[in-house]
Each structure stands twice: as C-alpha cells, then as structure tokens.
Amino acid sequence: MAYEKELDAAKKAASLAARLCQKVQKALLQSDVQSKSDKSPVTVADYGSQAVVSLVLERELTSEPFSLVAEEDSADLRKDGSEDILQRITKLVNDTLATEDLTKAIDSTLTTDDLLRATDCGTSEGGPNGRHWVLDPIDGTKGFLRGDQYAVALGLLEEGKVVLGVLACPNLPLTSIAGNKNSSSSEETGCLFYATIGSGTYMQPLDSKSDPVKVHVSSVENPEEASFFESFEGAHSLHDLSSSIASKLGVKAPPVRIDSQAKYGALSRGDGAIYLRFPHKGYREKIWDHVAGAIVVTEAGGIVTDAGGKPLDFSKGKYLDLDTGIIVANEKLMPLLLKAVRDSIAEQEKASSSL
Ligand SMILES: Nc1ncnc2c1ncn2[C@@H]1O[C@H](COP(=O)(O)OS(=O)(=O)O)[C@@H](OP(=O)(O)O)[C@H]1O
C-alpha cells in the first residue's frame, strides 16, 4: 500500500497526542488555558499534542526531509512569566512519550528548549511543491474546554494534494452519534479514522488493538431523511443560513452540532449525511482545519467542496482560498444541496441589500 510507513507514523503520533489530551481534559486547570493574540483559547494540551506529533514524525520518518504546517507556535511560551506553563507542557510530553518508551529513542528526557524546538517544527508555510505534514494538535479547543468533542487532526500534502489523513477523536462514541446526543457516559468512546489516497477510509478504536473497519458515507438519497452537521459554536458558522438550506432541502431532523473535525469522522461512517460550514464574513479558513477531515470523507465516498461546488485547494499555503463556506454530502445529495445553498445565499444577499 502507498504511504504505509507514513500512515503508521501518523497513527502512532495522533494516538499518542490524543492520550496526552485525554489526560489534560480529565484534570483541566484554569491556569492551563491561555488566550492567543486573536483571543482564541489555547491550552497546555494544544502545545503538548503538537510537540508529541512533531517528535514522533521526526523519529519515525528519519529518511525524509520534514516539513510541518501546524497551528501553534512557541512565541507565547517564550514570553516572561511562561516558565511554569512551559515546564508543565514539557513534563506532560515526557510522560506521554515514556508510556511508549519513546523518550529513549528521542535522546532521553526532553528539556524545555527541546520542547520549544519541537513546537516550532510546525512553522512551515505549505504550498504546491513537495511534501508537507499538516497538523491541528487540538481541533475544537472550545469543545475540549467544555468536555465535548475535539480531534487531533494530521494530514499529508504531496504536490498540493491531500494523500493521507488521520483523525483521533477521543470523545466520539464508537457507535453512531446520530440521535444519540444524550448517550450515557458509560458508552465507549475514542475513534481513530484514517485514509490514504485510493485506499478507502478505516476506523478503529483509539488505543486498542482491535481490527479496523472500512467505513462509508451515508447512502441516503432523499434529503428529507438526511441529517446535517454544523459547528457547535455559532461564532464559527452561520446557523441561520444552514437552517434555511436545510428547510429548502426538506431536511426534517434538527441540526447535529458538534465541535471540530470529529464532524468529518462521523460523516465518513454515515452518522449524518450533510455538513454545512459558513463562517462569518472575513474569516479565512486554515488548511489544518480541513486537510485530514477532507480525505477521511472523500475516501469514504463523500464529496467536499466550497459553497460554489469547487474542490478545496490545499496548495495555496496556510489558508484555503475561499470565502463562501464548505459543504459535504454524498454524490446523490450534492446537486440538490448545491442548489439549496445557492438559493439560500441569494435570498440572504437580497434581504441584506434591501435593509
Ligand atoms: N470565527 C471563526 N469562524 C470559523 N471558524 C473559526 C472561527 N474561529 C475559529 N475557527 C476555527 O474553527 C475550528 C473549530 O472547528 P469547528 O468550527 O468545526 O467547531 S466548533 O466551532 O468548535 O464547534 C477552530 O479550530 P481550533 O482553533 O483548532 O479549535 C478554529 O480554527
């Protein structure tokens, strides 16, 4: 299979990073949360997860030049007053690597300087040439803070195209989340989705040796029977617009609102049939919020496009060159969905121009 070595490394990296995140989520302290310059939250787990993934990839893929485009950087950790948090992240990463006996392979115990260096491995810009790993160490940090869904999302771009993706979703139930929002807390959670180009999408329990299963998107053809996913956070996607699109399609079920690329994972196994994402005007989508999720869904038979029906272009650097939104559905539903999206956006524009 193509990309076998890379896939093994990526699964190991994302699973270990997810273990670190689970540990932090269980014992989250207010002091673990900081605010970035754009006011979004970042935690010791975002930094720790990024360092773990970067160190594992570096160690497992020694023969290749290594480029990583990742969400976090070390600027805030280098500021005066950050010594305690930096120590804490370094300990977390050392403890996590020790569970796999990786510390020995990674030159014994890491120092805070090693931690800063590992974090800054992720400052590549991506682009159309060569290979770039793309990482969101915690996608859905707000969900993570609420104790809800989040994902460690890792993908690989080759000449601007996504060729591999891994999504570790520690809080996603192993069975469908559709109509299951109040599922009991005893339900087993933790899913690892992965896909390589041309080989389909698989899911296996996180942290478990049991066999992976091949997954497929929903085969629903009648939109009345479809359910749709959107961001939990109203600030991240226009819920009014998705509601108008859903009613044009005749969708009966209420929206399923979950955080992060766990939505792409859940779609890839048919928990829902449609994903609608319409950021507020002016927001620029980052590639790490979609690379892994996009291949997980497309290899499971889904279609991921912008709101005008164009495929997502991951070759332009850190940002996706689109300002309309992102939609996902199976082949049968996509034409109907595109029409409903077009009509709803036109109605919305007409309404706002008459104000
Ligand atoms: N204003 C705005 N509009 C659109 N999107 C935004 C916005 N702000 C942030 N983000 C990005 O959304 C990422 C979280 O994914 P979701 O939006 O799917 O989930 S949710 O909002 O938490 O429900 C989230 O990823 P993380 O920062 O990795 O958590 C952000 O990259």
Ligand SMILES: [Mg+2]
């Ligand atoms: Mg963030």
Ligand SMILES: [Mg+2]
């Ligand atoms: Mg994100």
Ligand SMILES: [Mg+2]
């Ligand atoms: Mg993130």
